[in-house]
Amino acid sequence: MPTTSEPLRKLGFLTIGLFDEADPGRGHESTLAVIELGERLGFDSAWLRHRHLQYGISSPVAVLAAASQRTSRIQLGTAVIPLGWENPLRLAEDLATVDILSGGRLHPGISVGPPMRYERVKQALYPDTADAEDFSYERVRRLLAFLRGEPATDFRGTEGVETFSDRVQPHAAGLAGRMWYGGASLRSARWAGEQGMNFLTSSVVKAEESEDFAEIQLSHIRAFRAHHPDGDRARVSQGLVVIPTDSASPEQRAKYEEYARQRLPRTATPQGPARLMFAPDLVGSSAELAEQLYAHAAFREVDEVAFALPFTFDHEDYVQILTDMATKLGPALGWQPAA
Template identity: 80%
Template sequence: MPPSSQPLRKLGFLTIGTFDEHDPRAGHESTLGIIELGERLGFDSAWVRHRHLQYGISSPVAVLAAATQRTSRIELGTAVIPLGWENPLRLAEDLATVDILSGGRLNPGVSIGPPTHYDEVRSALYPGTADAEDFGYDRVKRLLDFVRGEPVTAFRGTEGFEVFSDRVQPHSPGLGRRLWYGGGSLASARWAGEHGMNFLTSSVVKAENARNSPDFAAVQLSHIRTFRAHHPDGEAARVSQGLVVIPTDSASPAQRAKYAEYARKRTPRTAVPQGPARMLFAPDLVGPCDELAERLHAHAAFREVHEVAFALPFTFEHEDYVQILTDLATRLGPALGWRPASQ
């Protein structure tokens, strides 16, 4: 690790949890097995993505509830739950329940915006209120308030033999400090900071104020600094970076060829911002751990963070994930100054 770099404090990974439509249990069991492996390897956190009407995890809270019973130490996160699909009050109850089951290890990440393909799903999701639904930051604020223990109703007391609370139950006192916002814009970074959340920044950002061929790291760095400038904790505010990082040290020749081809197919989209929103994608990092460490230390945004959740590719096999996670924990992590949690 270069002398000018800060040691990486927390090493995590992110998986989408894919499965076969005709055998969904096997895919979910594979995801749980990967999380268990992560704990044995000393990872600090394991994160799952959220996919509706696809062949990936549609209910990350349920999957993480199962993971709480198979692990004892590793932090469990969602990256991210799109709140357009959720009722914030019901979600707050689910999150608090899983956090209690985990012993205070849950790190829920959320985002805003209309559900994907909203015009096609609106009649099923919100049959009577589709035109009235608000998919903005207010939805996050409601969730924050409910999780942090703000009153939900003016009524509390006893009716007959039943006792009612005026706030979400169970209440998990520390959960409100472990809520993350998954953001890719300056506005999201600022909002998350102003509301005391943690900030998840991934391999996709919005190059809203950048030139025609912007530098991904520079754009991401501006988001991180904006977030911390508006957070009560300032420079101590938590930020996690989620690049796609694929080490090849212990990979077989066939795996190395697969990984290289995966990155090659995805590289063209990293050249310029994509679409009207000017979404900018980071190049996937593939190679030996010593080279990956050099590339990460040269990444301006990476140098500003103390924790990461490297994203596993969506389409690989279970044995590929085992190899990647093992190399991350035993080779790349130490090269970045990280030490396994078990140490």
């Protein structure tokens, strides 16, 4: 619990990696450069969002494979991979491969549920099995089993000149223990705790027992830990949109404030049939942001964060925001950059 006397232990950031359809390479290169900058600034982790059929990173695991070869220390995460788009066996192979390439730095975040706009994409995604697919927590259980090294087949041995394993190869020891579940409901928080996973809580939650964002998020964190074998020591990472302006130009400050202003109305009441509550974006000097964060009930319950970068800003804006985050905001929260 970070208070004015207890420092924030881990500081990370999250990006969506937007790109121009006419020049996707530039956007992907910008994302890799941002991750490299994060390592130089001493951030503990860098996380990528997942976007299908949009102009954002559709394959964060592939991008993190590249990032693993351009960094040496920073932890690399996904927040989150929606498993409705994935085959757990194939994903386990990809995750294990990138974890090996990174030297054990991969922290995959996942979630379940039907793919977004499923009725419009199901014939392309699952043309023969669309109505039979299971989008429940069972998909997570399968993935975790494969990552732990449980059998994927009943055969192990040699046929002709080829040798076969009965479990996913390569096997990445320890990766299953670095899996995170991205949850927005009490049910997900409890379930993730029961599975012994780590828990990602973001700027979106479901308004189930309250319409106060911080209260809702706090209840999720406590429910997760109450059901986790490690109790209060179970890892939770909070991800809010936080934009320090210490070294920003007047034009940048105006842009950031307008971005937050346009998104503010959605934070007032639950949105849509799922009753989603959105956290207000926080914009200001590091001293102002630290004061707001210390007043946030859920922030006071965690000791690691992955602040989300706004989706639509320019590369130079991300450089300024990350630099201020690492040199101004992090220290104001008691955090120290990694060596």
